[in-house]
Amino acid sequence: MVDWLVNILQTYPELAVFLAIGIGFLVGPIKVMGFSLGSVTGTLLAAVVIGQAQISIDSAVKSTFFILFIFAVGYGVGPQFIRGLKVDGAREVLFALSVLALCLIVPVVSAKIAGLELGYAAGLYAGSQTISAAIGVATDQINQLGLSAEQANTYSNQIPVAYAVTYIYGTIGSAIILAKIGPRLIGVDLMAACKEYEAKLSGGEDVETGGGIVSAYRAIEARAFEIPEGSELLGQPVKDLLPGVRVYAERLSRGGKIVEVDADTVLQAGDVVMFSGRRGDLVGALEPSLKEADAPELLSIPSEKLDVLITSKDVHGKTLDELSKMPQARGVYVSKLTRNMIDLPLLPGTVLHRGDILTILGSKRHVEAAIAEIGYADRPVDTTDLAFVGWGIFIGGVIGTLAITMGGFPISLSTTGGALLAGLLLGWLRTVHPTFGRIPAPSLWLMNTLGLNVFIAVIGISAGPGFVAGLQQAGVALLLWGIVATSLPMIFSVYVGHYVFKFHPAILFGACAGARTTTAALGMIQEAAQSRIPALGYGMPYAIGNTLLTIFGMVVVLILS
Template sequence: MISELLRSQPEIALFASLAIGYFVGSFRVGPIQLGGVCGTLIVALLLGQTGARLAPDLKDIAFALFIFALGFTGGPQFFANIGRGWRYGLLSVVEIVAVLTLVMIAVVAMRLDAGTAAGLLAGAATESAVIGTASEAISKLGFDAAETLRLQANIVTAYSVSYLFGLITIVLFTSQFAPLLLRVDLREEAERVWRKLGGDGALGDGQRAAAPALVGRAFRVGAAAGSTVLSVEQRHGFNLTVEQLERDGATLTVEPETMLESGDLILVGGRREAIVAAAANLGEEVPGEHFGQIVAEKLDVVLTRSDAHGLTVAQLRERAKPEDGRGVYIAAVTRLESTIPALPGTELNRGDVLTLVGAKADVERGARRLGYVLVATQKTDFIYLALGVLVGMAIGRLSGNIGGISLALGTGGGCLLSGLLFGWIRSRYPLIGSLPSAAAQILKDFGLATFIAAVGLSAGPDAIKLVREYGLALPAVGILMVLVPGLLSLWIGRVFLRLDAPMLLGAIAGQQCSTPAISALVGVTGNSTPVIGYTITYALSNILLPLMGPVVVGLAAKFG
């Protein structure tokens, strides 16, 4: 009776797969968590045994929206890191070359078909988007409907088998085994790097500083008497600002050329460590209850200035004119929806979201100099979104034949490239193409989950056959496809690129597109320094790996 109900109303099977799959994926064993997508796939494979099927059009629409949103949100960071982030970007190239080589060795040695080979790539690299680009590539190989469905089912089955083992391997490798191979105490190393970047203490994931990084303190001018406001601020690297001045009971306007006199009361705001270091050169600290609040505004600003790309926070402040940078502080840096340390030594990339704090006039001035304010909006520009998907579909129709190997981008690859382009245009011209981050996340999450549920339901009957045919060979190959590129990147990153261990391991987690791995790393290190390396390789691999789906299908179809 249940089978008949699911066959007659497949939408029940879809939402059952989502609900139960995300519930199953939410369970955590140590640092290992399957996640909602893999959980949905497993449940859909089981429900697929009932014969429930979703319309192919729904699957295609869901994947097109997902892959476009993926490219759209990653576009600014992708283009920003192609050139100047080459040290980390090289690790993504290592990942691509290594996994393609290993897949082709497995294809020849095990006589894998195109679907199984693509599923291995998707699972071992923990990149679900490969399922879509590879499925579409298989549909263009010219096989009959039954053979096409069989190969597409093999993608899903090989993915589900190799994903679990790939996930466990990358989490344990980055957080446990790699530090042993490097012979470092990862927590101590992360604290050292944190201090090198200008931090004054290590903060773990989810922790907050007992004392805030930006503070305000009142002083009675002593040693600073005879100095101008500008010279005092310049002496301490513009990491503090004289915000308010009171002389003989009267409040004076603070100008850069204002001369401080003995006995003046001043309210100084800025980075805590700078104010602590400057205290002896300012005078006696006094209660400042009668002063007003100095941090009155907070703005999220998208960094678009090309000359600021690659500069550290400290360098950006040093190069700014005093009248531009005065009173403006970067409290947080968000990159690809991940928060990285906003420390003096942190490198900034075009497309980063900088959280500026300070007086209202100061942060508005700083926003105009750095980029554009990220306006909180719930409206989506559907004209821009629809045009982007249409352009992606047009690009996806391009195909070619290289060395007898048929290659076609398909709608998935086309929408990914279109999303990159439209996301980059949006970052340069922010008045068009609004796609709020919450809306983009819904498109990515629901689009991918719906697509995965649809292919899982259709693959159900063939899944058991493939597992019986290859047995433990698929998990073994999946583990190798994590370890080999991981070890290569570890060696190249340490010996040739001289990367610090926390950032290097974060980059290895990113080249595998593994969110659980970076979460485990942040927990082990005690601070967010690994995220700096993670965001760059994640942005690159998240785009390059899905484009490898059609390549693997073409190569496996010829040599498998």
């Protein structure tokens, strides 16, 4: 049976790749004491085991999928990254750069002291900083050093060995330092700090019951009420009826005719009016003085729930509370806010950025009016602009092949670096001119996930035969120096963020996790804080970190070669 399977995998190596991915995604998410290997590491280890069968896979396969992955990474963080290069967000950028400098320096120094060979050093960097993309960039740069094919292959095969040894602590250690040890280092109660910050952003409103724009979406209802003689709602525009309460008159029945209401409509006695709003607001503001009417024809109103890509300069930098007071926000409710695929807390003081995805709902006419002011409707579709993807990767890759020689070594972005740059620019342009370059969120996730994991599977299968020997040769030293390379930058980031950059503790640890692009650590921080508030500090450092940590894979090779 074993011989038959080995023969199948050797004859059809593409099946070995998908077997590794299948096993990796099966065992990777399994948690032991609250931690898991993750799908990428699970795929790598499965591929290493499968690789013992001496399976040969064309290197073009891994390059193709990696360049797809790296373009998707750039596309996803492009809006935040470009924004970070401007004045806006300068403090977050400087903080991220200070942390990232140590994320480069400590692994390089550790590798020097330990006397690690070039491949092990690059793998130590990639694993300790949990940046899988650096494997591909470092491999590309090793292949450009002018080494013999045998030497280049030896170094390339060392990378996944060191990555596998150091990645597990890189993930677990970062999470423990930031979520458990970090708050004690600066003497703060993380849960209390988040509650304080939440109260600040809520503008004094009861966060639990949810006032304003924050949580109206939780129980949106439409109900009809009859307006009697002498009602205090008569004689004034509907926009002034209930100041401070997000309850809206949507349409009314008058004289047997249904009339669409706008902000300046004045109610008359005998009108039957459809109001929308959070159930608690409807009950508290209208039920005590009005009689509910049975008006199914009035309540039958087209409604819509859509994701909206924020592209407007006027909306960028506004808080949710400020957005809710714009005329176009009338009758529109927010249900979700996403930045870099991370859900942010919905609080009045939460600031919106171009490139964010805002999920809104309400009557169709109100939603369409809001979209015209906010940005571009990201309506569910099944298609990706593959012409955009293809040309973007091709042009970026060609630019990446251009090289200059320094110190006898050719230096270039490489095709993967060029694709990353193209993704950054095109992802940003998408927020400026959203009429082209559409990559739906599920497609972007697939490009990210499948691209990276096929690459990792091919790396593991190719390195499999020498993996055990490499682990025996450098395992203990790699593990110990990996702990150093992971821990020092994270401890440093906590102190610098608190004492130098003066971040509020509620967002400090999210910013630290963002700079190191460790989403697992952010999850543990939010769990410890029992709040989503730390995610507010994650976005900008993540965009900078995801880009530079990848490029640093090339820098490590150049320094140590």
